[in-house]
Structure formats: structure tokens, C-alpha cells
Amino acid sequence: xxxxxxxxxxxxxxxxxxxxxxxxxxxxxxxxxxxxxxxxxxxxxxxxxxxxxxxxxxxxxxxxxxxxxxxxxxxxxxxxxxxxxxxxxxxxxxxxxxxxxxxxxxxxxxxxxxxxxxxxxxxxxxxxxxxxxxxxxxxxxxxxxxxxxxxxxxxxxxxxxxxxxxxxxxxxxxxxxxxxxxxxxxxxxxxxxxxxxxxxxxxxxxxxxxxxxxxxxxxxxxxxxxxxxxxxxxxxxxxxxxxxxxxxxxxxxxxxxxxxxxxxxxxxxxxxxxxxxxxxxxx
Amino acid sequence: xxxxxxxxxxxxxxxxxxxxxxxxxxxxxxxxxxxxxxxxxxxxxxxxxxxxxxxxxxxxxxxxxxxxxxxxxxxxxxxxxxxxxxxxxxxxxxxxxxxxxxxxxxxxxxxxxxxxxxxxxxxxxxxxxxxxxxxxxxxxxxxxxxxxxxxxxxxxxxxxxxxxxxxxxxxxxxxxxxxxxxxxxxxxxxxxxxxxxxxxxxxxxxxxxxxxxxxxxxxxxxxxxxxxxxxxxxxxxxxxxxxxxxxxxxxxxxxxxxxxxxxxxxxxxxxxxxxxxxxxxxx
Amino acid sequence: xxxxxxxxxxxxxxxxxxxxxxxxxxxxxxxxxxxxxxxxxxxxxxxxxxxxxxxxxxxxxxxxxxxxxxxxxxxxxxxxxxxxxxxxxxxxxxxxxxxxxxxxxxxxxxxxxxxxxxxxxxxxxxxxxxxxxxxxxxxxxxxxxxxxxxxxxxxxxxxxxxxxxxxxxxxxxxxxxxxxxxxxxxxxxxxxxxxxxxxxxxxxxxxxxxxxxxxxxxxxxxxxxxxxxxxxxxxxxxxxxxxxxxxxxxxxxxxxxxxxxxxxxxxxxxxxxxxxxxxxxxx
Numbered sequence: 041x042x043x044x045x046x047x048x049x050x051x052x053x054x055x056x057x058x059x060x061x062x063x064x065x066x067x068x069x070x071x072x073x074x075x076x077x078x079x080x081x082x083x084x085x086x087x088x089x090x091x092x093x094x095x096x097x098x099x100x101x102x103x104x105x106x107x108x109x110x111x112x113x114x115x116x117x118x119x120x121x122x123x124x125x126x127x128x129x130x131x132x133x134x135x136x137x138x139x140x141x142x143x144x145x146x147x148x149x150x151x152x153x154x155x156x157x158x159x160x161x162x163x164x165x166x167x168x169x170x171x172x173x174x175x176x177x178x179x180x181x182x183x184x185x186x187x188x189x190x191x192x193x194x195x196x197x198x199x200x201x202x203x204x205x206x207x208x209x210x211x212x213x214x215x216x217x218x219x220x221x222x223x224x225x226x227x228x229x230x231x232x233x234x235x236x237x238x239x240x241x242x243x244x245x246x247x248x249x250x251x252x253x254x255x256x257x258x259x260x261x262x263x264x265x266x267x268x269x270x271x272x273x274x275x276x277x278x279x280x281x282x283x284x285x286x287x288x289x290x291x292x293x294x295x296x297x298x299x300x301x302x303x304x305x306x307x308x309x310x311x312x313x314x315x316x317x318x319x320x321x322x323x
Numbered sequence: 324x325x326x327x328x329x330x331x332x333x334x335x336x337x338x339x340x341x342x343x344x345x346x347x348x349x350x351x352x353x354x355x356x357x358x359x360x361x362x363x364x365x366x367x368x369x370x371x372x373x374x375x376x377x378x379x380x381x382x383x384x385x386x387x388x389x390x391x392x393x394x395x396x397x398x399x400x401x402x403x404x405x406x407x408x409x410x411x412x413x414x415x416x417x418x419x420x421x422x423x424x425x426x427x428x429x430x431x432x433x434x435x436x437x438x439x440x441x442x443x444x445x446x447x448x449x450x451x452x453x454x455x456x457x458x459x460x461x462x463x464x465x466x467x468x469x470x471x472x473x474x475x476x477x478x479x480x481x482x483x484x485x486x487x488x489x490x491x492x493x494x495x496x497x498x499x500x501x502x503x504x505x506x507x508x509x510x511x512x513x514x515x516x517x518x519x520x521x522x523x524x525x526x527x528x529x530x531x532x533x534x535x536x537x538x539x540x541x542x543x544x545x546x547x548x549x550x551x552x553x554x555x556x557x558x559x560x561x562x563x564x565x566x567x568x569x570x571x572x573x574x575x576x577x578x579x580x581x582x583x584x585x586x587x588x589x590x591x592x593x594x595x596x597x598x599x600x601x602x603x604x605x606x
Numbered sequence: 607x608x609x610x611x612x613x614x615x616x617x618x619x620x621x622x623x624x625x626x627x628x629x630x631x632x633x634x635x636x637x638x639x640x641x642x643x644x645x646x647x648x649x650x651x652x653x654x655x656x657x658x659x660x661x662x663x664x665x666x667x668x669x670x671x672x673x674x675x676x677x678x679x680x681x682x683x684x685x686x687x688x689x690x691x692x693x694x695x696x697x698x699x700x701x702x703x704x705x706x707x708x709x710x711x712x713x714x715x716x717x718x719x720x721x722x723x724x725x726x727x728x729x730x731x732x733x734x735x736x737x738x739x740x741x742x743x744x745x746x747x748x749x750x751x752x753x754x755x756x757x758x759x760x761x762x763x764x765x766x767x768x769x770x771x772x773x774x775x776x777x778x779x780x781x782x783x784x785x786x787x788x789x790x791x792x793x794x795x796x797x798x799x800x801x802x803x804x805x806x807x808x809x810x811x812x813x814x815x816x817x818x819x820x821x822x823x824x825x826x827x828x829x830x831x832x833x834x835x836x837x838x839x840x841x842x843x844x845x846x847x848x849x850x851x852x853x854x855x856x857x858x859x860x861x862x863x864x865x866x867x868x869x870x871x872x873x874x875x876x877x878x879x880x881x882x883x884x885x886x887x888x889x
Contacts, residue, residue, distance in 0.1 A: 173776065218536060234780050252785075257758030260758040261755070271766075272778070289543075294540045474826070477826070483834055491772040492739075493741055497800050500822070604818055
């Protein structure tokens with residue numbers, strides 16, 4: 041089934057620091073590999089921006105599947121110690137330093153994006169998969185959370201926009217205000233993801249779906265995405281407003297105090313974040 | 324875990340006729356206790372208005388949990404024999420006599436509200452829980468219904484607004500046009516409630532969630548609610564329009580005839596309303 | 607329970623070529639019977655237009671239940687060889703030749719419509735049931751698909767509008783971009799239908815629901831539908847836009863090539879379309 045990979049020039053340009061990208065037919069498989077816990081820092085953001093730009097420039101690419109090299113963490117969350125660098129990296133795509141706008145660019149792109157989720161996706165990790173066009177998760181291992189309200193702030197990259205439209209007011213408020221961890225079964229029931237599948241079946245399911253979609257005409261992808269997005273994708277203004285509110289929140293003393301307490305308890309370390317839902321309730 | 328209750332002045336002011344209110348940390352637990360069947364009459368409306376006002380005035384209160392003292396009825400529905408008094412009681416909150424506007428005030432409030440549902444919630448009872456921020460119900464006993472269309476009228480306090488946004492056009496039309504009773508399992512499947520839980524686990528689940536949310540910064544609650552409501556809460560104009568259409572409907576001969584027939588069959592009595600879904604189909 | 611059928615004049619006018627219509631109380635049961643596979647061609651469209659017109663003109667009719675005479679096909683899809691005639695037949699309702707506008711007329715009507723689905727509903731068949739007010743399907747036999755994007759085009763009669771609102775962005779994109787078949791269990795989980803029921807219970811369930819709704823005042827149906835539609839029914843402009851985009855797509859060489867290949871493999875034949883999801887991936 042697999043075509044020869046891209047030409048040498050393309051191949052050369054497809055070198056990333058935190059992503060391992062392979063190609064099969066019209067599908068790119070991008071494996072997030074940013075040890076020790078797939079934090080979203082400037083290197084990963086730079087890679088994602090670069091991948092989107094290169095894939096959009098290549099008419100033979102139609103679908104990107106995102107996976108993780110770490111079975112416990114898909115994307116843990118943004119690296120809170122490097123916000124300034126993150127924003128500089130994000131601005132490379134469209135000039136806007138908000139990660140939410142990078143994600144919205146991806147949602148609005150002609151490229152079809154599929155998240156294959158094993159392990160934890162929290163904070164901007166959850167917002168990343170929400171910005172993908174589809175989400176499939178391992179029943180046994182995937183864990184979802186938007187912990188930001190535990191620090192008194194709204195998620196900064198679109199979670200409230202996506203979750204409210206996907207699961208309705210009541211469930212979105214529960215998920216956001218509880219700032220807790222949710223397993224894949226509830227995530228499916230609530231509409232956070234398309235489906236939870238047994239881990240053993242997940243890769244084959246997603247690969248088949250991606251290759252199938254990639255075999256259909258690109259014109260169909262673009263028109264379908266445009267029409268669906270016109271109904272269900274938040275406006276750039278709404279994404280910006282959430283981003284601004286997040287930035288207003290992180291400079292408050294209350295946020296600062298809680299974040300310092302969280303860092304002392306191991307926030308941003310692999311071990312402590314295995315149960316982040318509990319950690320944020322103990323600050 | 325529990326803090327000392329409020330100051331004496333607060334305590335004095337927290338006396339209600341149809342609500343038993345206790346406090347634990349930042350959470351108020353309000354038990355609806357309006358025998359014989361928790362009809363929503365002027366006393367209960369007065370109490371709810373008063374509770375909302377006092378809680379909003381007290382910065383140390385962040386969450387209200389609503390429960391019922393009656394295992395068979397959470398809120399049965401509005402007392403149809405006292406519409407005028409009900410409206411006078413409702414007007415005490417913001418000057419608007421529509422119960423739907425009282426409920427919308429609660430939805431838009433910085434206060435986080437959680438409904439813990441055992442027994443029947445129908446008519447304005449269902450609209451009350453829909454206006455809460457989250458809804459959890461006892462799998463064994465909770466029953467949901469919007470019976471108003473069986474009398475030829477639209478629900479008057481926002482049900483069509485909430486249900487359509489929560490469950491989509493097809494399920495909302497089914498629920499409203501059938502005017503029937505729905506159990507907790509289907510209510511969860513349709514999105515009427517967040518989740519159905521075994522009755523034995525319900526209280527602990529809701530209490531933990533409420534205390535958890537109450538321990539997080541108030542700033543986060545307010546910003547999250549504002550942004551989610553901007554997407555998913557019906558406008559005051561839409562709430563008003565439904566209220567007006569309801570009032571236009573209840574004066575028609577068809578409504579009057581059916582309501583009289585219903586009263587003869589025991590409408591607004593505890594026993595007859597155990598199976599109200601059947602009763603309204605026999606008028 | 608059953609009332610005498612309509613008057614002779616009504617009866618005479620209720621003769622159809624591809625529909626068998628019977629009446630019980632305020633409910634019409636319309637059985638789609640267009641062998642060999644319930645393709646939606648000009649005769650069936652003419653019948654549907656005529657049925658809607660006659661039912662709307664008869665105040666004693668409140669509900670229409672749609673079923674199929676073919677256990678394998680409810681409506682297979684539009685007859686792609688007769689697009690011009692189809693559009694002429696559609697224009698008979700409101701002057702607009704778009705089938706999507708005929709379906710929107712039905713959604714906006716005071717009539718309550720219920721789809722009782724056994725067998726395949728694909729393309730405009732799926733769009734037909736989506737335009738009904740409620741959808742109940744046989745767990746064992748119902749199969750759902752919007753295969754149009756496999757040919758590079760958006761569905762032309764409102765599928766993207768309905769699916770996005772019913773199931774959210776992620777699931778709508780999956781269903782549309784995969785162009786695949788979905789069974790009744792997933793269709794229920796995704797919100798494509800109200801509920802999947804065992805085939806043995808389906809007819810009784812739908813008949814009871816239809817008669818129940820038909821026994822309630824017509825005024826309630828109209829006001830509930832108006833208010834729900836104001837939130838959740840796509841505008842005529844959006845339906846038109848999708849229709850126009852579809853028509854732009856079907857004249858492209860890519861569409862033409864794929865459609866010719868599909869016809870060679872048996873597209874529009876009963877046997878080959880038993881597994882249409884596979885067929886469209888082999889073009």
C-alpha cells in the first residue's frame with residue numbers, strides 16, 4: 041500500500057526535533073516524541089508549525105495522523121516555564137503568538153487531521169486534539185483534563201469553545217469547573233472524542249480511516265471542512281478572547297500562588313502528573 | 324473538612340420556608356422540602372429568589388447543590404392554580420415576573436449550581452435543573468418530563484431552549500412533542516443530564532464534586548461560566564419569547580379543557596402524578 | 607383506536623405511485639415502495655411533494671410516519687441518472703428545484719414527521735431522515751452513509767447542516783469525510799438518530815409514539831417546532847449553498863471519472879450497494 045516517501049528535497053525539509061514523521065500514500069503519521077513527558081514547549085510548537093506549513097504546501101498530502109511515542113503522555117500540557125518562547129514559536133505560522141490561533145489554523149486547513157490518543161492529554165494537549173478534525177482514543181490508557189480552572193483561569197487555546205459545542209453547556213461546565221481527569225469511556229460519552237477503542241485495535245482503525253480519507257478527492261475534503269467549520273468552529277475573535285482572558289489570569293497573585301504550590305508538588309514532572317487531577321485539588 | 328457555618332447575621336438571614344439550607348466550606352446544600360409533592364408555588368419561588376440573592380451577596384459562597392427531601396419528587400412542576408402569585412414572587416429577583424428569567428439569572432450567575440436529582444422533575448422542575456450548571460441523577464428513581472405540549476403549549480421557562488442545545492433537534496422534538504416521561508438512563512443518553520449514577524453513590528459523588536469546585540478560585544468560575552454561556556445559554560429575549568408563547572397558550576379553550584380534565588384525574592396530586600406520562604395521554 | 611379513513615375525495619387524492627399511505631387517527635403511515643431499491647427518482651419525489659401538500663391541507667392530519675417496503679433499503683440515494691427530472695419534480699413544492707429545500711419545507715412544516723428506518727439510508731436517503739423531526743432505527747438492519755465525499759463533493763441536500771448540529775464537528779467530519787457505512791448502534795451514539803431499537807419492537811414503538819403525538823393539540827406541535835427550528839434548523843440560505851456546491855462538484859472531471867467507475871462496479875444496483883462503503887473506496 042505504501043508509496044515511496046517524498047522526494048529528496050521534501051525529505052530533507054521533513055526533519056523535526058520533537059516529531060517523527062513518516063508517510064504512507066497521502067497520509068503523514070506524526071509521532072510526538074518530546075521526552076520526558078511530551079510537554080508542549082517551543083521546540084514542539086516550532087515542529088508543529090513547520091509540519092503544517094510543509095504539508096499544506098504539498099498537494100499530495102491530505103491527512104495527518106498525530107500519535108505519541110510516550111504511552112503515558114500524548115501531550116501533557118504547555119511548558120509553563122517557557123510561555124514567552126512558546127508564543128514566539130507560535131507566531132511563526134500566521135504572525136499571531138496565540139497557540140489557540142495556531143490550532144485554529146489547523147482546524148480551518150484543507151488538511152484532515154486525526155488524533156490517535158494514548159496516555160494523558162491535558163491543558164493545551166486536550167486543546168490540540170480538540171482542534172484536530174477527529175479524535176480516537178485508547179480505552180485503557182487515554183486520560184483527558186482541562187486543569188486550568190483549578191488555577192483560576194480559563195483554558196487559553198480554545199477548550200471552552202470546543203467543549204461547549206461538542207458536549208453542551210452542562211457537561212462542558214462540569215469538565216471545565218471540576219478541572220479533573222476524565223477517562224476515555226466518559227470522554228466518548230460526553231463527545232470529547234469521536235470514539236474510545238481498545239488499544240489493540242486503535243492503530244489499525246486510525247490507519248485504515250486515514251488511508252481511506254486520503255484516497256478520496258481533495259476537493260471534497262476542503263468543501264466539507266469549510267461547510268462544517270462555518271457551523272461549528274469558533275471564530276478567530278472567540279479564540280483570541282479566550283487567549284486574552286487566560287493571559288490576564290496568569291498574572292494574578294492567586295494564579296501565581298497556586299502555580300508555585302503546584303511546582304513544589306511536582307507539576308511538570310512525569311511522576312507527579314500521573315494523577316494531576318488529585319494534585320491540583322491539594323494546592 | 325467542614326468549615327464553621329456562616330456568621331450569625333448570615334445564619335439568621337438563611338431561614339427559608341420550603342428549603343433546608345446547610346453549608347460546608349464554600350458550598351450550600353439546599354434541600355427542597357415542599358410537601359406534599361414539591362410543587363413550585365410562590366413560597367418555593369420566594370425561597371429560591373432569596374437564596375440566590377443571599378448567596379450572590381456572600382463572596383465566600385461559590386457553589387449551591389440542590390436536592391429534594393422527597394424521594395419521589397424533586398420538583399413536580401409549577402402550581403398551576405397559583406400562576407399570578409408565582410409571577411409576583413419571581414418578579415422579586417430582577418423585576419421580571421417570568422420564572423424563566425429567574426432561572427436564566429441563576430444560569431448567568433457567578434455561582435456554580437448543581438442539581439442532585441432523585442424522583443420526578445417535570446415541567447418547570449425540569450427547566451429548573453436545566454438552568455443549573457450541572458445535573459446528576461439517580462439511575463433508579465429519577466424521571467424527566469416536559470408535559471406542556473400535551474396541553475397544546477410550549478414549556479414556559481426555557482425547556483425548548485435548553486433541550487434543543489443539549490440534545491439536538493431530533494431528540495428535543497421527541498421529548499417535547501411526546502410530552503412523556505423519560506428515565507435517567509435515556510436522559511443521560513440524550514444529554515438531558517450530565518450523568519445517571521446509582522442512587523447509593525449519588526450524594527457522595529455530588530458532594531465531592533461541589534467541594535472540589537468550591538475549593539478553586541472564584542475568578543475561574545466566573546470566566547468559565549461567562550465564556551460557556553456566551554455560546555450555549557439562550558438569550559433573555561428567547562427566554563421571554565417562550566414565556567410569552569406559553570402565556571398565550573394557557574388562555575385558549577383547548578388548554579383550559581384539557582387542564583380541567585387533568586385536574587379531575589388527579590393532576591397536582593401525589594398519587595396521580597406518579598405516572599403523569601400516561602395521565603396526560605388520556606385527556 | 608383507528609378512525610375511519612379520510613373522506614372519498616381525500617382518499618381519491620391520496621393515490622401514489624411509489625408510496626403506500628394508510629391512516630390511523632391523525633397519523634399517516636407512508637410506506638416507500640419503489641423497487642428495486644428505493645432510489646429517490648422523480649416519481650418518488652413527486653409523491654413526497656404531493657403527500658406533504660395534501661397532508662398540510664388537511665387539518666385532521668398531524669403526524670406522518672415514513673417506513674420502507676424493502677427490508678434492505680429505506681431510501682438508497684438519489685437516482686444520479688435522472689438529476690434533471692428530480693429537480694423538476696422537487697420544484698413543484700415551492701418553485702425551488704433543490705431537494706434540500708423540499709426537505710427543509712418538511713422540517714419547517716406544522717406536520718410532525720417520524721422516520722422508522724430499516725435497511726440502508728444513504729445520500730439523500732440519510733438527508734431525508736435527517737429532515738424528519740425524529741428518527742428511530744432497527745438495531746439489526748439499519749445502515750447509514752453519506753458517500754458523496756468519496757466522489758469529491760459535499761452532500762447536496764443538507765447532510766452537513768444536520769449532522770454538524772446533531773453530532774458536533776468531530777463526528778460530523780468523520781462521518782462525512784470517511785464516506786463510510788455506519789450501523790444503527792453507532793448512529794445512535796453519534797446522534798444521527800434518536801434511538802436504535804430491536805427490529806421486533808420498532809413498529810409498535812413508533813406507532814404508539816405517533817398516535818400519542820397525534821392526540822395532542824396541533825397548536826402545541828406548531829409552536830414547539832417553530833421554537834426548536836429557530837435554534838437548530840439550518841437556514842434556507844445554508845441549504846441552498848450546500849446544494850449549489852454539490853452542483854458545482856458533480857460537473858468536475860474527478861467526480862465524473864469516479865462516478866463512471868462506480869457505475870461499472872454496480873452503483874445503483876441492489877446487489878452492489880449492499881456494501882457501498884467498500885465499493886466507493888475501490889474507485
